Amino acid sequence: MKLTTKGRYAVTAMLDLALHAKDAPVPLADISRRQGISLSYLEQLFAKLRRNELVNSARGPGGGYRLNRAAEDIPVVAVINAINENVDATRCGGLGNCQDNEPCLTHELWMDLSERIHEFLAGISLGDLVSRREVQAISARQDGRVVERVLMADSSL
Amino acid sequence: MKLTTKGRYAVTAMLDLALHAKDAPVPLADISRRQGISLSYLEQLFAKLRRNELVNSARGPGGGYRLNRAAEDIPVVAVINAINENVDATRCGGLGNCQDNEPCLTHELWMDLSERIHEFLAGISLGDLVSRREVQAISARQDGRVVERVLMADSSL
DNA sequence: ACATTCCATACTATTTTAGTCAAGATATAT
DNA sequence: ATATATCTTGACTAAAATAGTATGGAATGT
Numbered sequence A, B: 001m002k003l004t005t006k007g008r009y010a011v012t013a014m015l016d017l018a019l020h021a022k023d024a025p026v027p028l029a030d031i032s033r034r035q036g037i038s039l040s041y042l043e044q045l046f047a048k049l050r051r052n053e054l055v056n057s058a059r060g061p062g063g064g065y066r067l068n069r070a071a072e073d074i075p076v077v078a079v080i081n082a083i084n085e086n087v088d089a090t091r092c093g094g095l096g097n098c099q100d101n102e103p104c105l106t107h108e109l110w111m112d113l114s115e116r117i118h119e120f121l122a123g124i125s126l127g128d129l130v131s132r133r134e135v136q137a138i139s140a141r142q143d144g145r146v147v148e149r150v151l152m153a154d155s156s157l
Numbered sequence C: 001a002c003a004t005t006c007c008a009t010a011c012t013a014t015t016t017t018a019g020t021c022a023a024g025a026t027a028t029a030t
Numbered sequence D: 001a002t003a004t005a006t007c008t009t010g011a012c013t014a015a016a017a018t019a020g021t022a023t024g025g026a027a028t029g030t
Helices: A005-020 A028-035 A039-050 A076-084 A107-122 A126-130 A132-144 B005-020 B028-035 B039-052 B074-086 B107-122 B126-130 B133-142
Strands: A056-057 A064-069 B055-058 B064-067
Touching: A005 A028, A005 A039, A005 A076, A005 A126, A005 A132, A005 B074, A005 B133, A028 A064, A039 A076, A056 B039, A076 A107, A076 A126, A076 B028, A107 B107, A107 B126, A126 A132, A132 B107, B005 B028, B005 B039, B005 B064, B005 B074, B005 B126, B005 B133, B028 B064, B039 B055, B039 B074, B074 B107, B074 B126, B126 B133
Parallel strands: none
Antiparallel strands: A056 A064, B055 B064
8 A cells, every 4th residue: 555755745736736826837946835845856756747747847937837637637546646656455456466376365355445545535636625625724824824714705815 | 554565464364363263273384374474574463463462372382373352353453553553644643733733735635534444444354354255265275175165165164 | 301382582685765966958037 | 148947857865664584582282
């Protein structure tokens, strides 16, 4: 099972992008500052995200990254897959050759679990997260904005 | 998130125990042979399982390990917790201090996911696994038995 | 006595994580 | 044209975790 800081960083960075990519592209330096992730590490992660066509980039001053699709069309699982190759609780990658080319005793259990995790992460898009109250509140804090009632006053965003 | 070979080995070994601990205690050497897990590694895992009172042991010839409770009363999550301390997809261990003593942008997402995983693994006991057809078939293969219709012929077990 | 089994600890090779560092390539603003 | 911001690539590294090995014991049944 692969769900480590790496995947969490990637989802967090992509969510930051979704929250800030209203008009201009977002430079990694901004994401680094807001989310507390090292710039060089972000560069590695975004190289993979770009290869998986989840983001596109613009170089030079004023450049940065943009989501390649609408936030609603990017499920969380796509981000994790782009970084980690797979979300899989089995040892054999679902092939069923865990022991002597046969499935091991608990193969089916891990297959079931993998499916559950996949379903959960496939059912939530970056767009879903953007519209969550607590995400907006945290994002406002990170931007140094003071927001009392996020949803009722969101015209100020 | 912690769900690695370590936890899988532990669950597999415990299931082997549940399948074979009808009467006499089961020596780790048998589990090692049947499940293809190194004996020394099993010893480390069972030290933790014993400290967590999931199994009890008997030394000397004819000795080995036994389940400390009925297989029906041991959820899979208990085994993993005994080995890994926790099943938790967050970075902060659920404390919500992931970034500057405040929850990070994706804190809630990982909390939700952790809860789903926990629910799934808490809802399945070793007893549930023992009664599964495919587990019985695999177990029969490992024991070198030829079983055509496992459920219909299980008096031979 | 002896073989079997658990028990404990220390050690190690490999892999992964989570970066750092350096050297570019490219586009934009001036 | 030049300076600068930004992406792009690749090599390197420290720390941790994984998946073991190795060694030496302690208890117990025969």
